[in-house]
Amino acid sequence: MGSSELKRSKDSVSxxxxxxxxxxxxxxERVLSLLKSHRDRSSVSLVCKDWYNAERWSRxxxxxxxxxxxxxxxxxxxxxxxxxxxxxxxxxxxxxxxVPENWGADIHAWLVVFAAKYPFLEELRLKRMAISDESLxxxxxSFPNFKALSLLSCDGFSTNGLAAxxxxxxxxxxLDIQENGIDDKxxxxxxxxxxxxxxxxxxxxxxLTSDINFDxxxxxxxxxxxxxxxxxxxxxxxxxxxxxxxxxxxxxxLGTGSFSQELTIxxxxxLESTLSICKNMHTLSGLWDAKGIYLxxxxxxxxxxxxLNLSYAALQSVELAKLLAHCPRLKRLWVLxxxxxxxxxxxxxxxxxxxxxxxxxxxxxxDEIVHGVTEAGFVAVSFxxxxxxYVLYFCRQMTNAAVATIVQNCPDFTHFRLCIMNxxxxxxxxxxxxxxxxxxxxxxxxxxxxxxxxxxxxxxxFEYIGRYAKNLETLSVAFAGRSxxxxxxxxxxxxxxxxxxxxxxxxxxxxxxxxLEKYESMRSLWMSACNVTMNGCxxxxxxxxxxxxxxxxxxxxxxxxxxxxxxxxxxxxxxxDAPPSVLTL
Amino acid sequence: xxxxxxxxxxxxxxSVSSPADDCIPQNGLGIKEWNYLGLSDFSSVDSSGxxxxxxxxxxxxxLKATELRLGLPGSQSPERKTELCLLNSGKLDEKALxxxxxxxxxxxxxxxxxxxxxxxxxxSDTMDGFSEMKGTMYTEKSWMFHGAGMDSQSQQPLSHAKxxxxxxxxxxxxxxxxxxxxxxxxxxxxxxxxxxxxxSRSAPAAKAQVVGxxxxxxxxTKTLATSSKNNDEVDGKPGPAAVFVKVSMDGAxxxxxxxLGMYSTYRELSSALEKMFSCFTLGQCGxxxxxGKEMLSESKLKDLLHGxxxxxxYEDKDGDWMLVGDVPWEMFIETCKRLKIMKSTDAIGxxxxxxxxxxxxxxx
Numbered sequence: 001m002g003s004s005e006l007k008r009s010k011d012s013v014s015x016x017x018x019x020x021x022x023x024x025x026x027x028x029e030r031v032l033s034l035l036k037s038h039r040d041r042s043s044v045s046l047v048c049k050d051w052y053n054a055e056r057w058s059r060x061x062x063x064x065x066x067x068x069x070x071x072x073x074x075x076x077x078x079x080x081x082x083x084x085x086x087x088x089x090x091x092x093x094x095x096x097x098x099v100p101e102n103w104g105a106d107i108h109a110w111l112v113v114f115a116a117k118y119p120f121l122e123e124l125r126l127k128r129m130a131i132s133d134e135s136l137x138x139x140x141x142s143f144p145n146f147k148a149l150s151l152l153s154c155d156g157f158s159t160n161g162l163a164a165x166x167x168x169x170x171x172x173x174x175l176d177i178q179e180n181g182i183d184d185k186x187x188x189x190x191x192x193x194x195x196x197x198x199x200x201x202x203x204x205x206x207x208l209t210s211d212i213n214f215d216x217x218x219x220x221x222x223x224x225x226x227x228x229x230x231x232x233x234x235x236x237x238x239x240x241x242x243x244x245x246x247x248x249x250x251x252x253x254l255g256t257g258s259f260s261q262e263l264t265i266x267x268x269x270x271l272e273s274t275l276s277i278c279k280n281m282h283t284l285s286g287l288w289d290a291k292g293i294y295l296x297x298x299x300x301x302x303x304x305x306x307x308l309n310l311s312y313a314a315l316q317s318v319e320l321a322k323l324l325a326h327c328p329r330l331k332r333l334w335v336l337x338x339x340x341x342x343x344x345x346x347x348x349x350x351x352x353x354x355x356x357x358x359x360x361x362x363x364x365x366x367d368e369i370v371h372g373v374t375e376a377g378f379v380a381v382s383f384x385x386x387x388x389x390y391v392l393y394f395c396r397q398m399t400n401a402a403v404a405t406i407v408q409n410c411p412d413f414t415h416f417r418l419c420i421m422n423x424x425x426x427x428x429x430x431x432x433x434x435x436x437x438x439x440x441x442x443x444x445x446x447x448x449x450x451x452x453x454x455x456x457x458x459x460x461x462f463e464y465i466g467r468y469a470k471n472l473e474t475l476s477v478a479f480a481g482r483s484x485x486x487x488x489x490x491x492x493x494x495x496x497x498x499x500x501x502x503x504x505x506x507x508x509x510x511x512x513x514x515x516l517e518k519y520e521s522m523r524s525l526w527m528s529a530c531n532v533t534m535n536g537c538x539x540x541x542x543x544x545x546x547x548x549x550x551x552x553x554x555x556x557x558x559x560x561x562x563x564x565x566x567x568x569x570x571x572x573x574x575x576x577d578a579p580p581s582v583l584t585l
Numbered sequence: 586x587x588x589x590x591x592x593x594x595x596x597x598x599x600s601v602s603s604p605a606d607d608c609i610p611q612n613g614l615g616i617k618e619w620n621y622l623g624l625s626d627f628s629s630v631d632s633s634g635x636x637x638x639x640x641x642x643x644x645x646x647x648l649k650a651t652e653l654r655l656g657l658p659g660s661q662s663p664e665r666k667t668e669l670c671l672l673n674s675g676k677l678d679e680k681a682l683x684x685x686x687x688x689x690x691x692x693x694x695x696x697x698x699x700x701x702x703x704x705x706x707x708x709s710d711t712m713d714g715f716s717e718m719k720g721t722m723y724t725e726k727s728w729m730f731h732g733a734g735m736d737s738q739s740q741q742p743l744s745h746a747k748x749x750x751x752x753x754x755x756x757x758x759x760x761x762x763x764x765x766x767x768x769x770x771x772x773x774x775x776x777x778x779x780x781x782x783x784x785s786r787s788a789p790a791a792k793a794q795v796v797g798x799x800x801x802x803x804x805x806t807k808t809l810a811t812s813s814k815n816n817d818e819v820d821g822k823p824g825p826a827a828v829f830v831k832v833s834m835d836g837a838x839x840x841x842x843x844x845l846g847m848y849s850t851y852r853e854l855s856s857a858l859e860k861m862f863s864c865f866t867l868g869q870c871g872x873x874x875x876x877g878k879e880m881l882s883e884s885k886l887k888d889l890l891h892g893x894x895x896x897x898x899y900e901d902k903d904g905d906w907m908l909v910g911d912v913p914w915e916m917f918i919e920t921c922k923r924l925k926i927m928k929s930t931d932a933i934g935x936x937x938x939x940x941x942x943x944x945x946x947x948x949x
Contacts, residue, residue, distance in 0.1 A: 096797030153802070179804040207804070291847075312808060336809075362809060364799045371841075394799060421799045478798065504795075 025054055033058040060084060065523050067105055067129065068548065071572045072113035084123035084148075085114070091526050091566055092476075093501060094128055095153060098528055098564065100552055102579040106130045106156075108138070109577075115142040123148040123174075130154065136161030140168035148174035148202070155181030159189045159208065166192035174202035176229075187212030187235070190220070198223040204231035206255045206286060211235040222247040228280075231255025234288045238263060242271045249277040254301075256286035259294055259313065268297060276300035285309035292319040299326040307332040311360045314338040321346030332356040337372035337394060344377030348384025356390035357381060364394065364421060375402035382409035389447075390415040397428045398455060403437035413445040417452035423479035423504070426456040433457055439464035442472075452476040462486035466493025474499040487511035491518050501526040509536030512565070516540065519547050524568035528552075532562045540567065541585035548574055549585040828918050834862050834926040835895075845918045851910050855897065862926060896932045899924045908932065 032055050035041050045055040061084040062075060075082075089105025091098075107129045114121050121143045131154050139146065146169045151157075159182065165175065166189055190205075190212045200220065205212070212235060221227060221244050228251060232241065236257025245251070263271065271294075278301045290313035302308075305327045310320070311334040320335065320343040330351040335343065337359050347354065359373055375398045382388060388410040398420050407413065418437075426433055434455035442448060442464050449471055453461060457480035465472065466489035473496050481487065487507040490500070491514055499522065508531035519525055534551065541549040552564035574584040828845040841861050848854045897909040901920040909917070909924070 093797065095802045096800050097803060098797045153804070179802060181804070311805070314809075360805065361799060361801065364801045364806065394801075419799055423795070423798065476800075478800075503797075 025050070025057075028054040029058040033060070036061075038063045057081060061086070061123075064088065066568050066570075067110070068572060068575050069523070069568060069570045072110045074571065076113055076117035080117070082118050083121060084125075085110075085118075085121065086125040086127075087129060088127040089129040089154075091501070091524065092128070092499075093503065093526055093528065098503070100579065100581045102130075103552075103582060104130070104575065104577050104579070106132075106135075106577065108132070108135045111135055111138055111142070119143065120145050122146060123150075125150040125152075126154050127152045128154065130156040131161070132156050133158055133161035133164065137164035137168075140164045145171055147171050148176075150174065150176040150178070151180050152176075152178045153180060158183035159185045159187070159210075162205075163189035163192045166190065167194075170194070170197065171199060172197075173199050173226075175200065176202055176204040177207045178204060180207055182207060184208050184210045186210050191216040193220055198225070200224040201226045202229040203227065204229065204255065206231040206233050208233045209235070214240050218243060218247070225250075227251065229253040229283075232257040232286060234258045237261045238271060238294065239267060242267070242274050245274045245278060249274075250280055251278055252280050253283035253307075254278065254281055254285070255309075256284075256288075258289050259287045260289040260291045263294065268294065272297040272300065279304065281305065283307040283309070285312075287313035289313070290315060290319075292316065295319055295323050298323065302326040303329070305330055309334045311336055311358065314362055315343070316340075317342035317346065321350070324350040327351065328353075330354055332390075334358040334360065336360050336362045338362045339373075340371060341373055341377035341380065344373060345380040348380040348382075351385060353387060354381070354385035355387050357385070357388060358390075358392040359394055360392075361394040361421065372396055375399050378402065379405055379409075382406040386410055387412070389413050392417040392419075392452075394419045394421060396421050397425075398434065398437065399427045399429050400432065400434060400436040400440070401427075401429075403434075404440040407440050407444040411444050412447060413441065414447050415450040416441050416445065416448060417450065417476070418454055419452065420455040423454070424456045425454075433460070435460040435464070439468075442468040446471065448472055450474040453480055454478060455480075458482050459486035459489070462489040466490050469494055471496055473497060475501070477502045477505055479504045481505045481507060484508055484511035484514070488514045491515035497521075498523045500524075502528070502530060504529040506531055508532055509539075512536050513540060513543075516543055519544065519567055520569050522569065524566065526564075526566050527562075528564040530565075532565055533560050534562050535560065537562045537565055538585055546570070550578065551583045551585065552581055553583065828921075830899075830921055830923045832858060832861070832924040832926065835928050835931065837862060843924070845921060850914060851917075854909075858897065858924075858926065895926050896929050897924065897926055898932055 028051070032041075032044060032051075035044065035055075035058075038061070041055055041059060045052045056079050058081075059079050060081060062079055062082050063086045064070060064075070065088050067087050067089045087107070087110065089107075090103055093099060094103065105128060107126060108131075115138070119142070122145050124139065124146075125148070129151075131151065136157055139149075141164075149165060149169075149172075157180075162175070162177065165172065187208070187210050193200075193216070197220075201224070203220075203224075212233070214236070217236075218240075221230065227248055230244070230248060230251055231253070232244075232255055234257055236244075238257070238259060238261040241256055245254075275297055281301050282304055284298070284302070284305055284307070287310060290310075292315070295315075302323070303326065306329055308323075308327060308330055309332075314336050315323070315338060317339050320339045324330070324346050328350065331353055333347060333351065333354060333356070335347075335358070339346075339359075344359070347357070359377075361372055363372075373393070373395050375395065378391075378393055378395070378398075379402050382405065386409060389412045391413065392415075395418075398418065403418070407416075420434070427437070434453075435458055437455070438451070438453050438457070438461045441451065446468075448469055451465070451469065451472055451474070453476070459482045462481060462485075465475070469475075470493075472494045475490060475494070475497065477500075484507055487502070487505070488511055490497070491511075497518070503526075505527075507527065512527065512532050513536060515525070537549050537551050540547070546569060548568055548570045550566045551562045552566070554563045557563050578584050829842050830845060831840045832843055833840045843854070843857065843861070845854065848857060898906050899909050899917075899921045900906050900923050902922060904922075906925070909921075912920070
């Protein structure tokens with residue numbers, strides 16, 4: 001349709017029907033099919049009935065942030081043409097063992113509905129879901145076009161399930177197994193890929209521990225010429241890595257295996273020269289047990305690196321500094337705190353384009369070893385990397401002044417996750433609470449979407465958050481606050497809040513109930529080890545029928561205490577698959 | 586510049602009590618309100634403990650040096666007092682040798698100063714709260730061993746026990762926190778909830794053991810645990826398996842870990858340790874130090890090590906402490922559980938193949 005025709009058809013239509021869409025449905029659908037962001041799509045669907053319909057018919061990917069907020073039947077009814085599903089299940093604190101086993105989030109019911117309604121399903125991405133081997137086999141058999149499976153932080157399955165996927169999914173392009181509670185029964189699953197199979201583009205089995213059949217892997221990599229992501233597990237040696245790279249120099253993302261084999265000079269040189277051919281590499285990870293002496297082999301491959309994940313390689317500061325000197329384009333860096341402040345200084349010096357930094361603790365539970373990073377390292381990075389906007393930082397000491405400096409240097413933070421590992425620890429220099437630190441963060445970083453607080457915090461922190469963090473969507477709080485007022489400030493002030501997770505804070509029923517209307521605009525609320533009682537929860541459940549209020553009781557706790565509370569909006573009603581330890585109110 | 590340690594003493598003399606005093610009321614508030622750590626019950630006890638021992642610390646400069654080696658879980662009052670005696674023999678050099686901060690570059694000076702301030706408070710408080718009050722509490726068996734089904738993250742590389750000193754660590758600054766057992770950061774079992782005094786829980790020590798804190802994914806902790814614990818499990822793969830052991834040094838504020846698999850002779854190990862711990866002698870860490878200074882410190886440490894000021898000892902599988910160097914290297918790697926660089930005066934009584942288990946040397 002030319003624009004002049006459009007105009008004519010518009011003019012010729014009366015005022016009443018002008019409210020109707022002027023475009024034929026197909027055109028509108030075509031236009032809307034180009035929309036990828038699910039939030040944009042949600043907005044589009046609210047415009048009018050026509051647009052709602054056009055949107056639902058044109059949607060091919062659905063993102064469900066909480067698997068219990070909706071049923072698979074409802075999803076299938078609304079969106080008939082889905083090819084790709086992303087589902088998230090358990091509350092985030094299940095990563096830290098705060099959620100009981102068998103809590104739920106089982107994928108099977110979803111798969112059954114999908115098999116009936118979306119036989120052409122191609123992609124499934126799951127996070128914190130429970131998935132069994134039977135479900136994986138069912139998946140592999142039910143969807144002939146199935147292409148991409150991504151499992152992150154899931155549990156309940158074993159390598160047998162992977163074998164089923166490898167055996168049956170003839171069109172598989174992506175198998176991405178990340179950080180799951182997988183029962184590793186051996187590496188034979190990899191041999192299950194058929195001999196003619198060659199479509200794999202993404203293979204990530206870094207999660208697994210057992211040896212795989214290297215011969216099968218080598219042949220597989222040799223066949224799959226489109227492979228761009230290969231992340232090996234620890235059982236793959238340096239020598240084997242070199243052989244793989246020879247057949248896959250086109251790799252864009254590489255996760256090495258163990259980086260510590262004893263190599264002869266010749267073997268080392270071979271590795272180095274093979275790596276130097278990998279000019280497409282923009283992501284490097286793995287490096288398990290990395291030995292400093294072998295890191296230089298990586299240097300030639302690092303020139304275009306944008307993401308370096310060293311979070312499983314306990315490097316020292318010098319080793320990191322030397323490596324970073326070869327990575328000028330780095331945008332994302334994950335390290336262990338073994339690199340210490342000196343290592344972070346090197347980050348500030350060598351990586352001016354850095355946007356994301358994550359520093360993980362090498363020994364989070366071991367107090368004797370008091371190394372790691374301090375506020376000095378963070379400050380050093382902030383001076384050298386003004387584009388920093390995402391940080392996850394585990395440390396054992398921090399000061400208000402340091403954080404103020406950091407956000408002054410880097411005002412564009414969107415994600416600020418600071419974990420001072422000793423709960424309730426004050427500014428170690430002034431002995432004051434860390435209120436002013438987070439106050440500085442929310443005042444300066446107007447784009448802040450995600451915040452995790454730690455250290456000794458009074459209600460003042462939450463006053464600041466409520467007053468200034470107007471774009472905040474996710475807030476994680478632990479061992480903080482003084483009274484209900486703190487939580488009330490957040491609930492009252494953060495208009496865009498979607499996820500609130502709280503543990504071990506003195507917030508009680510008054511705080512919980514102050515957010516009555518707010519919770520429907522949020523995805524979920526988690527409160528554990530706070531002062532909330534069963535009565536408070538019951539009241540909440542009674543007042544807000546469209547919220548699911550679930551309480552997880554702990555053994556031996558007081559009858560009236562609500563140990564762990566999980567509140568989320570849902571159009572599916574209370575769930576029926578909760579285990580006995582979870583009370584749905 | 587005077588090493589921070591001396592600074593500690595100065596501060597200790599002048600105003601140990603004040604930071605402590607500052608801490609207490611504030612902490613009193615915070616602790617009492619939270620109460621989930623059961624801290625309120627301690628705060629009053631501790632305040633008295635603090636003030637009284639601050640007097641002691643003023644009188645005995647050498648106490649400060651002692652506190653630096655709080656890294657060891659075995660550092661309880663009996664041992665500490667022993668240390669005191671030894672130190673009292675007037676080894677002022679040691680104080681100069683064990684400043685608390687690793688870095689001495691110009692850029693870090695302000696930081697160093699301020700951290701020093703923190704350290705001072707921390708140590709005096711540590712000393713106070715710890716030896717006086719905690720000493721009594723923790724002398725008995727107060728080790729909380731992980732595993733035993735306490736939580737799913739029991740694969741931590743724990744060959745020793747941990748206990749927690751919640752009150753001390755909440756109140757104190759970094760070094761204290763760092764060095765003492767963290768109440769919540771380390772232990773991860775049952776959570777003591779707000780509003781419930783948890784003193785009645787696991788009897789003496791073992792304060793709040795916290796599930797899921799710090800918030801590190803189980804997958805990650807398991808993976809890192811197995812990587813540092815590779816030791817005895819022979820992978821059957823080419824290349825040496827990593828054998829990580831902890832190394833402590835008398836007077837150093839914290840421990841290090843070394844991979845014995847990286848070395849093939851005692852000499853390599855010893856020179857690596859020299860490098861590693863030379864940063865405790867003149868505040869240098871790693872190769873970033875100015876060469877001249879580093880050499881100075883390394884040689885000084887070498888002198889210390891070779892001039893039999895210090896000896897390298899290790900704890901074997903049976904829990905006995907022995908002098909390093911006697912058995913063949915391969916056997917050493919297999920039996921060594923941890924290393925300690927101790928003063929030769931301490932090591933008297935440790936024959937090369939001694940089965941001696943003098944308490945003061947064997948605290949683990």
